[in-house]
Amino acid sequence: MFELFCNIGLFVFLVYSYFTHVIEAKIPKSYLKNPNVIHPSAWPKAIIILLLICLAVNIYKIIKKNKGNPDFTFAKFVENSKEFFKSKMFIGMLILIAASFLLEPLGFVVTAALLMFSYGLLLGEKKVWRMAIVSVVVALLMHILFSGLLDVTLPRGEVPFLRNFALFLENLF
């Protein structure tokens, strides 16, 4: 059922995109005056049309394949969804989303330590203190290695104290 909903969702999204977002700005008149050029919308529109045809066939195939399948019901889908929202994978997704938003204000060192600590516990490490120490050490070492030694710019954070600390780490070597 989830597969069917995803396909239908994608179909609807593509129809919406076709009519509203394929071209989002005015095309220069000078470009349109040239009779030999291809219209900027031609390529994405062709792909969307092909995708819509394929998705329609796929939706039909999914329905046909699951005819008479007792698990192919809305009630079962709701039950599975509830299970998913309680799963470790979903918590992992939330941790990742949070980390991607924290990276800019907190910088790499703090975000990396928090991400490593929370994900490590999620993956089954039971010794909290050991995980905390390892997380901080790994985050510091990575910042020093990549930013200090290899000149890969990493986010320093917007908080002045954290920014200064990141700069201190980068200038160690």
Added chain:
Amino acid sequence: MSLGQMFASGLSAVWGGGTMFLMVVLAIILGTIFGALPGVSATMAVALGLTFTYTMGPVPAIVFLVAIYCSSITGGSITAILFKIPGVPSSAPTTFDGYPMAQRGEAGKALGVALIASAVGGLFSALVMFLLSEPLAKAALAFGQGDLFAITFLGLSILVVLDTDHILTTIISGLLGLLLACVGQDPMAGVARLTFGQVNLLSGMEMIPVLIGLFAVTEVLKQTNTKKRLSADDGVGGTKGKVNTKMPTLKELLSIKWVLLRCSIVGTVVGILPGAGATIASFMCYTMENKLSKYPEKFGTGIIDGIAASEAANNSATGGAMVPLLCLGIPGGNAAAVMASALALKGVQMGPLLLTNQPEYLSATFITMIITNILMVIVAIGIAKVFAQILAIPYYYLGPIILLLATIGSYSEGGFVGVKVMVIAGIFGIIVKYMHLNSAAIVLGLVLGGMCEAHFSLAFQGAHIVTQPMTFSDIMQKIFGALFGTPIAAVVMTVCILMLLSPLYMPLLKKAKK
């Protein structure tokens, strides 16, 4: 300068009284380590290597940078095998068989095959270029936009044979990848498309964050839900903390000799075409070997043939790309572009006159590539053995470390947006799994989409020029001219059409045979 003189001049440049030879070894060590670190791409490795060359003369600098360039691309396969993080798009097919082998505790063998295949591919292309650089450069110049579109489209046609059991979902995946490649400004008019008002998407979808998300992040998320994995002291894949660093045997290597030869040839030819590149070569060769194999069902489950095909192809293509770079001054990719600027800094005048004006630079480049590829096997195997031990780390440490490395890689390529794209791609990878779509096909579409559209647009513009607004007949003539306008394009496009239609006629042919 004769070939013999070029060879001697190149050899003396690389040997340089022994000091230069040691510099090559140092460059290989640095290049392999840089390549193996996610976030430090081949482009960045060459840029980092530049700092070592400020005080060097032109020839030693070229030797040093070429050695870093070649070994960093090979180093990229290490993370593809161990963590499913392809450092460069051309390493993506290496993950298909490399990662399952590493999961089974055969990381050493997988890395050994990858390094030896890389060396064979690199060596083959270097030798071919040394002998044929002049005529090859002339041949590459003769390729028009229509021909280049046909070659890129051939790469896309592979879609239908990536997963023959699920052709429809594989085609949907490829089309999704092509649509993702449309995000941002269009290549001809510069008009924003499919950005949904996000200014950060105007420059297009960053490829590396999507790749890292779809492969590495999705894998960690999947592992989070796997009950088996939670006996974390087992290390990855329940290998009980033991990682077999045993290298492949001679018998195993001999069993893939034809794979190596075929993929080195195809990779070199594809690499020479300006703008085609290592990604098309590696996907093309992986699929080609899948089709030619006596056991195609084993591809993707962790066999050495798959790794050998991908690595021999991408390394030979990288070597092949040196032809348009040096002889035409056309860099094939980002890393080649940095190489071009680094060489220009040292006074190398890339272009058709290089062979007559500065033959010593050309010979030094090719001899360095040959020596680097030989030495790389010894040096990189040592490094790979150390890296292979990383898999013995319990997954509650290794999983988050992979996520941190993925974050660094995505941030260095796309900034904060890159990290967000990586996370979205990682979650999308899970949806892809439930929808029975194919991640590899999405990546193939994304990587080749931009190239395909740009080549087609230019070929369309150049075919059947009209002065009045186009009629339907003009449009058809232009499309036909763009697709079949030259003999090369016509032949390649016919092959593409036959491949695309194969799911329709192959069952009929099989029935008729029975």
